[in-house]
Amino acid sequence: MSLDRPPSPQDRSAGLTPAAVPETPRPLAGIRVIDLTVAVAGPIATQLLGGLGAEVIRVEPPWGRPKSPPLVPAAAAGAPDQPWNRIPLFNELHHSKRSLPLNLLHPLGREALLDLVAVSDVLVENFSPRVMGNFELEWDTLRARNPQLIFASMPAFGKSGPYRDRVSYGPGIDAMSGLAWLTGYAGETPLKPGNFYCDQNAGLHTAYAVIAALLQRERGGTGQTVELAMIEGELQLVADALLTAQFVETEPDRIGNDHRCWAPHGVYPAAGDDAWLALACRDDEDWTALRRVIEVDAPDLAATLHTDARFRTGLRRWRHRKELDALVGEWSRAQAAAPLAERLQAAGVPASNVVGARDLLDDAHFLERQTAVVVEHPQVGRTPVPQPAFRLRGTPSPPTGAAPLFADSTDYVFRDLLGYDDAQIDELLAAGVTSHELLERPQ
Amino acid sequence: MTASEQSPPGPLAGIRIVEISETASGAYGGRLLAGLDGEVVVVEPLGGSALRRVGSHPGARPHRETGASHLHLQRGKRSLTVNLESRAGRRALHELLEATEILITDLPARSWAPLGIDPARLLAQNPALIVTTITPFGSQGPRVDQASTELTEYAAGGYLRITGKPEREPVKAWGEQAQLQAGVHAALATVAAVRAKGDAHRGQHVDVAVTDAVSFLLGGTLQSAYFFGREPSRNGTRLVGFGPGHTYPSTIRPCRDGYVHAHVNSRFPETMAAFFDDPRLADPDLLATMLGHADEIDALMSPKLEREDRAEIVREAQALRIPFTEVLRPSEVLADGDGHHAARGFFVDQDHPIAGRARYPGPPIRMGESRWREGRAPLLNEDGALLHHRRLSRGHPSRSSLSRGRPSGDVPVRWRRAGVA
Numbered sequence: 001m002s003l004d005r006p007p008s009p010q011d012r013s014a015g016l017t018p019a020a021v022p023e024t025p026r027p028l029a030g031i032r033v034i035d036l037t038v039a040v041a042g043p044i045a046t047q048l049l050g051g052l053g054a055e056v057i058r059v060e061p062p063w064g065r066p067k068s069p070p071l072v073p074a075a076a077a078g079a080p081d082q083p084w085n086r087i088p089l090f091n092e093l094h095h096s097k098r099s100l101p102l103n104l105l106h107p108l109g110r111e112a113l114l115d116l117v118a119v120s121d122v123l124v125e126n127f128s129p130r131v132m133g134n135f136e137l138e139w140d141t142l143r144a145r146n147p148q149l150i151f152a153s154m155p156a157f158g159k160s161g162p163y164r165d166r167v168s169y170g171p172g173i174d175a176m177s178g179l180a181w182l183t184g185y186a187g188e189t190p191l192k193p194g195n196f197y198c199d200q201n202a203g204l205h206t207a208y209a210v211i212a213a214l215l216q217r218e219r220g221g222t223g224q225t226v227e228l229a230m231i232e233g234e235l236q237l238v239a240d241a242l243l244t245a246q247f248v249e250t251e252p253d254r255i256g257n258d259h260r261c262w263a264p265h266g267v268y269p270a271a272g273d274d275a276w277l278a279l280a281c282r283d284d285e286d287w288t289a290l291r292r293v294i295e296v297d298a299p300d301l302a303a304t305l306h307t308d309a310r311f312r313t314g315l316r317r318w319r320h321r322k323e324l325d326a327l328v329g330e331w332s333r334a335q336a337a338a339p340l341a342e343r344l345q346a347a348g349v350p351a352s353n354v355v356g357a358r359d360l361l362d363d364a365h366f367l368e369r370q371t372a373v374v375v376e377h378p379q380v381g382r383t384p385v386p387q388p389a390f391r392l393r394g395t396p397s398p399p400t401g402a403a404p405l406f407a408d409s410t411d412y413v414f415r416d417l418l419g420y421d422d423a424q425i426d427e428l429l430a431a432g433v434t435s436h437e438l439l440e441r442p443q
Numbered sequence: 444m445t446a447s448e449q450s451p452p453g454p455l456a457g458i459r460i461v462e463i464s465e466t467a468s469g470a471y472g473g474r475l476l477a478g479l480d481g482e483v484v485v486v487e488p489l490g491g492s493a494l495r496r497v498g499s500h501p502g503a504r505p506h507r508e509t510g511a512s513h514l515h516l517q518r519g520k521r522s523l524t525v526n527l528e529s530r531a532g533r534r535a536l537h538e539l540l541e542a543t544e545i546l547i548t549d550l551p552a553r554s555w556a557p558l559g560i561d562p563a564r565l566l567a568q569n570p571a572l573i574v575t576t577i578t579p580f581g582s583q584g585p586r587v588d589q590a591s592t593e594l595t596e597y598a599a600g601g602y603l604r605i606t607g608k609p610e611r612e613p614v615k616a617w618g619e620q621a622q623l624q625a626g627v628h629a630a631l632a633t634v635a636a637v638r639a640k641g642d643a644h645r646g647q648h649v650d651v652a653v654t655d656a657v658s659f660l661l662g663g664t665l666q667s668a669y670f671f672g673r674e675p676s677r678n679g680t681r682l683v684g685f686g687p688g689h690t691y692p693s694t695i696r697p698c699r700d701g702y703v704h705a706h707v708n709s710r711f712p713e714t715m716a717a718f719f720d721d722p723r724l725a726d727p728d729l730l731a732t733m734l735g736h737a738d739e740i741d742a743l744m745s746p747k748l749e750r751e752d753r754a755e756i757v758r759e760a761q762a763l764r765i766p767f768t769e770v771l772r773p774s775e776v777l778a779d780g781d782g783h784h785a786a787r788g789f790f791v792d793q794d795h796p797i798a799g800r801a802r803y804p805g806p807p808i809r810m811g812e813s814r815w816r817e818g819r820a821p822l823l824n825e826d827g828a829l830l831h832h833r834r835l836s837r838g839h840p841s842r843s844s845l846s847r848g849r850p851s852g853d854v855p856v857r858w859r860r861a862g863v864a
Binding site: 089195238242279387 | 451453454455471475479497498499500501502503511512514515516562580581583584585586589590591592594595596597598599600601602603604605606607608611612613614615616617618619620623624625627628629630631632634635636637638639641645646647648649650651652653654655656658659660661662663664665666667668669670671672673674675676677678679680681682683685686688693694695697702703704706708709761764765766767768769770771772773774775776777781782783784786787789801802803804805806807808809810811812813
């Protein structure tokens with residue numbers, strides 16, 4: 001991209017494909033989901049169900065979005081100035097859903113929710129376990145209204161046990177699962193594994209379990225509870241370390257980017273600011289191919305790598321990996337990462353430049369694969385949303401639409417789904433139980 | 444093989460699934476399907492799947508039956524060896540697939556046709572089959588045939604860039620996280636495909652890319668790059684920040700006996716002032732730009748953290764609904780000091796005829812009216828009687844180049860790929 005001005009979002013999205021409307025029914029067509037989720041993990045679970053074709057009704061408090069969020073994109077031309085509808089992370093997490101403001105602390109709000117339960121298939125929540133009780137919306141109450149309901153909960157530590165009432169976001173779970181302890185540079189402090197790692201993991205497992213429960217119901221079963229304790233979802237991902245802690249006497253520890261058998265294997269500096277190359281040599285073939293690529297730029301180094309006894313076998317390379325990493329780094333730091341990765345790939349060596357989100361928006365494979373697509377948001381315009389890692393080739397299921405404007409489905413839910421008359425709706429509006437606009441939080 | 448007798452059969456009871464896996468991606472996808480009570484048959488080469496050699500072994504003595512990844516990920520499955528490089532082996536697989544609803548594999552795309560598992564061809568023969576493939580880059584796009592590993596897939600998907608210290612090289616999250624995430628996507632999509640079959644019993648190809656699973660973790664980063672032309676960088680022990688106005692702390696901090704994960708209650712950030720007994724932590728200017736004041740907040744937290752133990756800090760914070768947690772070592776997770784996992788019956792003590800008794804994570808999910816299939820990992824070809832396999836097992840261990848697309852040396856390529864030899 002060559003421009004005389006800073007690139008605009010439209011420039012950056014030039015290669016992204018709009019989410020298409022598929023010709024075949026999506027797998028969850030006909031399923032209705034009530035979304036009571038908060039933070040990140042729960043919204044991902046319901047977003048996945050929405051993309052697969054479920055109608056997801058996001059229930060938000062009538063004051064449920066910040067009126068002045070700190071960083072939002074500009075409003076699209078002609079759109080009203082409603083920054084609460086332009087929050088980037090919100091709009092990413094909540095695409096393919098509807099919005100219904102509802103105050104569950106009010107008796108009328110609670111009753112309206114139970115009416116909605118009666119005509120829905122799934123309810124997903126990720127409050128701490130006491131909250132649904134505070135709403136008087138526990139399983140027995142929900143089941144009495146709809147025995148076919150799938151009631152999915154995503155507490156941090158589960159609905160039972162000594163940690164039941166502990167509060168935690170995803171990164172706190174990373175800490176308690178051992179994953180944070182294991183992640184980081186050798187000999188240094190534990191690190192977070194990136195962003196909201198635990199949240200995506202929990203959302204994916206929950207969506208999987210909800211669909212499984214729907215299958216069970218359709219095979220003659222009934223409604224049921226589904227519980228995903230975030231910690232239990234994440235402990236699946238560190239099972240090797242948990243077994244290692246039992247099999248050998250040493251505690252599993254941080255090894256940075258090292259591999260247990262391969263060398264060179266790491267992230268090496270490249271030319272430019274914060275530019276890096278990830279490289280892995282699995283065997284002698286990769287090693288020979290790597291030396292041939294190095295030979296083009298640095299024949300002396302290539303010769304050294306070929307003749308030095310420390311690097312003659314895979315085991316020796318691994319034992320001397322620190323010295324080897326230093327030599328590879330000397331060579332790589334003079335090279336631009338992306339072309340170098342291409343040269344290595346052409347030689348059959350696993351390699352990638354360490355890409356960022358901006359790189360991905362220009363990446364040919366990312367764009368062709370439609371790892372993210374754009375949806376049209378009424379107040380923001382074109383908005384990229386990531387797709388899950390799967391493509392259902394027989395029943396394509398791209399996002400069904402942008403995140404909902406606040407209260408976009410108030411009338412739809414009360415009139416069309418629940419059959420409330422004007423007087424009932426007016427009563428709810430007057431009591432502040434629902435709304436057509438964002439209200440102030442009650443004091 | 445055992446399954447909880449307390450609950451009715453699971454959602455996939457009666458459904459046969461064939462798994463051909465070399466990595467944690469296919470194996471974890473298969474485990475999630477087995478857990479739902481599907482009958483998962485792992486078809487392995489005569490020498491066993493590469494996965495069997497991954498991870499530690501009891502007493503550090505390698506054995507094909509005792510690799511940690513195999514022991515965990517293959518629980519509740521059957522094992523059948525078939526030499527897919529022989530015509531008879533491929534014929535046997537096709538016979539098996541005739542009585543199968545789902546094939547899940549993480550073999551590379553270039554091996555599909557030679558091994559007789561090309562999705563288009565299988566669907567032409569059996570339109571009701573669901574063929575779930577997990578490959579590094581998916582089945583379309585310019586990188587489909589590129590060589591890759593967990594590390595390079597992490598880099599290509601964009602997540603490596605946001606883990607590590609800002610002044611250092613990015614560092615990968617521990618383990619095979621990219622593969623495991625791809626496995627969850629695969630299981631989710633596969634059960635969706637089962638529901639999509641409908642009355643017409645239409646199968647389909649479910650195409651999963653490991654790098655897409657990595658990109659899916661980016662959470663907000665793509666939007667930031669798109670709208671503002673910038674992306675959060677790795678932030679060491681701190682959560683990646685989207686700007687100084689981001690809430691803080693969300694970080695790992697040292698304390699007297701280890702580390703705690705310190706996290707603000709985002710809704711009531713001023714409670715930090717009470718917890719640390721320092722009014723500065725309720726200052727409106729600080730609360731307005733918490734990440735911008737991260738160094739100062741760390742300094743304000745340090746005195747208390749340095750003089751108290753993890754358990755004490757966490758107990759006090761949680762009493763105020765401030766979501767602090769302990770940073771635990773794997774051995775401490777297993778030790779389960781407060782008995783939380785024991786109270787929930789989470790860990791499963793499982794006997795294995797060669798690995799012995801070990802403690803494994805239980806199910807990731809709990810369903811009130813459906814049983815979860817557990818059980819130990821199968822011995823190699825323990826269920827060989829599923830096929831008249833004697834004619835198939837003649838010959839030598841596989842030395843195929845199919846998984847790499849080029850000639851191999853003395854050691855089976857797929858073993859080298861897994862770092863076994």
